[in-house]
Amino acid sequence: MSAPVVERAPLIAFDDVSLVYGGKVRALDGVSFAIGSGEVVGLVGESGSGKTTLCRVLMGLLPASSGRVTIAGEPLAVRLARDPLGFRRQAQMLKQEAVASLSPRMRILALAEEPLKIHGMPMAEGRARLLRILKRLGLPEATLDKFPHQVSGGQARRVAILRALVLEPQIIVADEPTAGLDVSVQGDLLNLMRDLHEEFALTYLVVSHNLNVVRRLTGRTIVMYLGQIVEEAPTRALFEAPAHPYAAALLSTNPSVDPARRRERIILKGEIPSPINPPSGCRFHTRCPQVEERCRIEMPELRELGSGRRVRCHFPLTKTAAHTA
Numbered sequence: 001m002s003a004p005v006v007e008r009a010p011l012i013a014f015d016d017v018s019l020v021y022g023g024k025v026r027a028l029d030g031v032s033f034a035i036g037s038g039e040v041v042g043l044v045g046e047s048g049s050g051k052t053t054l055c056r057v058l059m060g061l062l063p064a065s066s067g068r069v070t071i072a073g074e075p076l077a078v079r080l081a082r083d084p085l086g087f088r089r090q091a092q093m094l095k096q097e098a099v100a101s102l103s104p105r106m107r108i109l110a111l112a113e114e115p116l117k118i119h120g121m122p123m124a125e126g127r128a129r130l131l132r133i134l135k136r137l138g139l140p141e142a143t144l145d146k147f148p149h150q151v152s153g154g155q156a157r158r159v160a161i162l163r164a165l166v167l168e169p170q171i172i173v174a175d176e177p178t179a180g181l182d183v184s185v186q187g188d189l190l191n192l193m194r195d196l197h198e199e200f201a202l203t204y205l206v207v208s209h210n211l212n213v214v215r216r217l218t219g220r221t222i223v224m225y226l227g228q229i230v231e232e233a234p235t236r237a238l239f240e241a242p243a244h245p246y247a248a249a250l251l252s253t254n255p256s257v258d259p260a261r262r263r264e265r266i267i268l269k270g271e272i273p274s275p276i277n278p279p280s281g282c283r284f285h286t287r288c289p290q291v292e293e294r295c296r297i298e299m300p301e302l303r304e305l306g307s308g309r310r311v312r313c314h315f316p317l318t319k320t321a322a323h324t325a
């Protein structure tokens with residue numbers, strides 16, 4: 001007799017999640033996705049598409065207006081009520097501003113120990129872990145005696161990673177992890193993040209305007225437009241042939257090193273509309289290069305297209321069309 005199949009709940013699941021600010025700004029609108037333990041998922045979309053809001057809901061900083069967020073099968077609201085500090089350890093956010101917000105009067109050692117104190121973790125054990133991670137991050141021990149302004153941008157970013165990793169998190173939400181760094185330092189940081197993912201068995205959600213960051217780091221990418229997921233696909237497949245016209249336009253702005261893959265840049269008309277008064281039908285129809293009558297009236301569902309791809313479009317691009325778009 002074969003063993004019963006045990007369905008494991010995904011580590012992170014959003015089920016029809018909406019978030020409305022102040023009763024009228026619908027920043028997230030029916031967002032559903034799942035991230036399995038150990039996955040590295042990218043989140044892209046232009047400014048105002050709802051990426052930061054999604055991260056804040058995931059981190060339990062904003063309650064969803066409707067829908068359900070679950071962490072390993074448990075509703076996030078229940079988890080936060082049951083074990084708030086446990087969840088704050090389990091899910092860490094790496095923000096670009098995290099470095100700037102480090103207290104300038106505290107030495108790096110005190111800054112790195114601060115999360116351990118806040119979480120009441122045993123100091124001796126925590127410090128041993130801190131030193132181990134410090135070394136793994138390629139930071140000399142002398143760094144601990146310095147103040148934040150005495151280290152380079154790349155090192156400061158590592159200090160922020162150190163502060164997150166001492167808490168032994170499982171989930172890392174990285175918001176623009178390489179923004180503001182020199183290109184060579186960016187590459188090092190991405191390599192480091194990739195190694196840490198393996199070594200610390202982390203699950204990443206990577207938010208970035210820099211599509212190359214997402215391409216290098218992630219296995220799957222979610223594309224958002226005006227509070228909705230418009231496409232989700234394995235990263236490689238998405239970059240090769242986006243199926244949603246918005247994804248195609250967004251990715252066409254990314255310079256490809258491979259001339260065979262270079263596409264013509266698709267320039268979208270106008271700005272992203274306001275989520276206070278979103279367009280009827282497909283949210284993207286006001287800017288879509290191949291809009292049809294149906295798109296103005298009927299909102300497309302997020303449909304499975306096979307091979308792990310979901311697309312919210314009545315007329316998804318075929319592979320050939322995407323290449324010649």
Ligand SMILES: Nc1ncnc2c1ncn2[C@@H]1O[C@H](COP(=O)(O)OP(=O)(O)OP(=O)(O)O)[C@@H](O)[C@H]1O
Pocket residue numbers: 021022025026027045046047048049050051052053054274275
């Ligand atoms: N506190 C708030 N109150 C009202 N509206 C808000 C608030 N925060 C964000 N918004 C609006 O919600 C929408 C989504 O914003 P969000 O910051 O999540 O987008 P984003 O994709 O993260 O943008 P960026 O890439 O610029 O960070 C935008 O229209 C924004 O103006």
